[in-house]
Amino acid sequence: MYKVCADNECDESAILAGLDAATKDGVDVLSISLGANTPTSFDQDPMTIGAFGAVSKGVVVVCSAGNNGPTPASITNDAPWVLTVAAGTVDRSFGAEVRLGNGKSIHGEALTQKAKTRSKLYPLLFSDARPFCEFDITSVAGKIIVCEATVEDVQKSEVYGLINAGAAGVVLFNDDISGYTTLLWDYNSTMVQVTAADGAILKSYAASSETGALAAFNYNNTLLGIRPAPVVSWFSSRGPSIIIPGVLKPDILAPGLNILAAWPPKTDYASGPFNIMSGTSMATPHISGVAALLKSIHPSWSPAAIKSAILTTSDMVNSTGGSILDQHHTKASVYDTGAGHVNVTRAADPGLVYDLGITDYAGYICWLLGKDGLATIVRNSSLTCTTLPKIEDVHLNYPTITVPMTSKPFTVNRTVTNVGPAKSTYTAKVDAPKSLVVRVFPETLTFSKPGEKKTFSVTVSSRIGKELFFEGSLRWVSERHVVRSPIVVAAAAAGRSLVKNIT
Template sequence: METSSFSSMLLFQLLMLLPAFIAASTQPKMSQTYIIHMDHSSKPDHFSDHESWHQHTVNSVSLTCREDKEPFLYSYTHVMHGFSAKLTPCQLTEVEKSPAHVATYKESFGKLFTTHSPDFLGLKRSSGIWPTASYGKDVIIGIIDTGIWPESESFSDKGMSKVPARWKGKCENGTAFIPSLCNKKLIGARSFSKGLQAAGINISTEYDFDSARDFMGHGTHTSSTAAGSYVFGASHFGYAKGSARGIAPSAHVAMYKVLWSSDTFASAATDILAGMDQAISDGVDIMSISLGLAQTPYYEDVIAIASLSAIEKGIVVVCAAGNEGPSTSSIYNGAPWIMTVGAGTIDRSYLATLELGNGLKFEGTSYFPQRVSISNTLLYFGRDDPKKSGCVSLSRTEVMEKVVVCDTTNLTDLYGQMEVVSNAGAYGAIFLTESLFLDPEDYSIPGILLPTRYGNEIMEYAWRNTSIVKSMQFVSTKTGSGPAPEVAYFSSRGPDPISPHILKPDILAPGVDVLAAVRPDVPFMEAGGYDLLTDYALYSGTSMAAPHVAGVAALVKAVHRDWSPAAIRSAIMTTATKGDNKLGTIHDQWNGLTATPLGFGAGHINPNGAMDPGLIYDLDTQDYIQFLCDLGYNETQMGAVIRRSQWGCHNNHTDLNYPSFIAGFNQTTSLSEKQFTRTLTNVGAPGSTYWASLEIPSGMIVSVEPNTIKFASKYQKHKFVLSIKLDKNAPKVNYGYLKWIDDHNHTVSSPIVVTNY
């Protein structure tokens, strides 16, 4: 009886499941999305356009396969002739029976490749400083530069907050610029040229605009780097393709044009001063300056003078360090109230691939802006003549329509070699080089840069009469490359020539191959005999690094509205990273050797860390006045810098409360020890205790007193003294770190640099 009941129950369950089994066996497979490439010449004449033909094709197969759903998605007329649709296997089969069918591409999904420095800096939508700072909402960044291209998508105000009520600026009317071009993103645009014109330098009416409109793209690039809105699908001729956006994409931008096109690019100090003055008056929060004047004492440096005035108003001033590296003491904008920025590389490379006729394959650097594929092309190498082998001089009859191998090992003008090869009519070039660089706009013909370690095997093969390039392919971007960051070869180095006892630069930030908006209506470059235009381009320079830091300063300002400029700089410096993405120390791009803080300052900028530094080294105007007093400036010189008739100086020398240390020793002095007094302010939790940790190499003896500090309350201050002794056999430049560490995951790090010349 029990057995019979069990069998009846099992039969009942099977009968209940049977309809589901039957349905599952008879239901067609799930539909999928496909891209269907069609022969556009096969369109019947009775269709008015290709889209109507594509839609009819899909509707017809739907009827044949008895499908009621509307699967049609898009019709394509430019990327290809065809359409996309979500099709069942039956529908796909019917489409592919059509004589007009060319190819089928199954739908694929790719991950987002950004443009790319925000990712390299660790900025994320869901965590860290971006969401905490609301992406820089309500912060105003003033850019002192060459103007702006207001129509760029990077300055769209979609999703922007309203203009802050405190804003006093405006958009001026001028040549090809009307006030209505401004919006909630671009809230101010002014130009300053009276000083230039008074000096008898005429502004070029052929290339420039008598307005805030950008004549060369530089100001547009820096502005969009600092605070550009999201732009999808931006790229440099296919390189670095992804979503472009600024470091503080919700911040507002104001442009102050002070650099103009004349016989050369020119900017008068009076105009720079006027632009900075107006920016202060208008109410900017951050000032980003990617230009510099001659290295002069502060009382002759209008950027330093105007910057101190801005600092007094609570404005953070960020300046490019200059592009005169790798020479030492080449720093510009090194006043201690300015945040001075060096340029570093990022973990993204632009590549071409090369395969020779003997099967050897190589991957090298290239920015050639076209997806050409060179195949089965003769190879040329002038081995017996140094001028030919180095591509200093080439015979057109010998290299015409060939790929030329250029051994540039002992040469210093790679751009010149590219010009020689191009003018000789070569089809492409292979440059064997170790430390030379070409800018993206220099690739007038297909060219690839390869390390000299590949030289022997390439040159030996190229010398044969039958040698060929089997394949050269371009427009490839790789992220995650490294080591990165490295100090860019061109980035100016310390010690600062005006104040060598202040470590400069302060910080390293992305400044190599930064993709951002540019002027779109003039050729960026010439390649293959064609002028090429672009909306976005790769630029390099400390000009590109400075707006990265300006953007980070805007984010920190948005989180900590009451912090002083010195506090924001301290937070950025003391939380900087000291290593690269390969877990090594930061190196120098120029020679591949380990870099020093004379190139990278406190380290590479770390936006998320700067949001919560734990401790800060703060400063106010009186501290800077005392600093100038200690330089021995007379009353006239002091008055020129601080713009007042009365001030107070202490008789005793006092250290500037800077977040870094540099001590200079030399063989002509008997001084063997230097001391620095600093004051820490707690911006973390009350009751925090910090312990001093010293990371010091041989050749330096460093001590800290006290080495433990307890802060009973927030904003409490404590002093400490750091002492440095030098070993006679120490290297010319040596460095270590002082780190204040608590039990709340704060590490407050300062570089200690010793020079021994």
């Protein structure tokens, strides 16, 4: 562990020093939950610069995507040599119910579970004039207070004030942005958190009940197998990348909501020995662990090969067999999930990988930032833009495929390396909407030995309309493996801005 921040500040020099120290110490994987608040040019971002140096030494660098979601194009740590992680839910709930006087019950969550499973009904109080728990404490005794969740630290003092004033309990409901994904807070008090939709039901019941709204809490302990899962967490930063629109970012989705873990006692605001936290900073270590597992199984694989294995074996369906959803329970896009949700078992045996080397990344930097950018990021005098081929972002040998939106056929080439059985044959399977025409050549790849490489082309044309992007996928299918790459046809990659319009 390398400390690069103190007093809520992270000096650029300290970040670079930490990355250099870790590389010199011979680490295999770097798990970094730091990043700029806004998209930053690669040659001005110490994280990106330091990560390049680490990757050039064979280190897998895994970084958080940022917590500025669901704003479009809010992704950070988006360099192609970095594995960028978005945050989703797990299939676990700390179950609690709000039992209403009309006989209905609303499912919620409560980190603090009370031993008493049922309690008497109390008056339910909500005020449109005071929606954020800002009640006169003289009016709350013996009542269950309903209010909208705001900033945790501010809300904690208000909730504690209500409980100390004699309130029978507090229900916090999500705002519309948070939707169905509830970020749990440890209040250690009589409180239940519910979704925005259920908050609307509570508000309506509190206002319409002629005999007086009543409610009670029931606690159901930890529930497993909650569906649907995963769901993209509302705070997880979204693509497309402003810096590199021709590469899909984030790369992968991993558990990042309500992660329970050991916590040093008497540090920050938690008393220990456990704490629950949410963020892409919680999702990042999950992928770092997967990368470490793959590195232990395949010590000769490059960072790009390990990234490819994780991306091309990921899941694009949830626990119900349907599409992964966003915080509003509508279909999540590739700019929410990246390639999909990590599947650890399949990642260990991907069949084929898309590999990239330092010269490929350097050629991309030459195309993007020129010789000055190369000198700043690469810091290797043997690599110069005069000798390197300039590689556009869409033409990097990335495991996801992004092409510009154009009615004329646009072709990219990719090269895959056989890391599966010595003799194997893969057949191309394309899934695409009617708006896209996708052709793959050749349609069959036959391998005769381990490490053998094969190159293929993907040609895409699309209908041009109001849509800002289309999604499809390419699957290379053999008897034992399915190697899947999202195909993204993006207006941003063709020069049209997605920032203001994407939803």
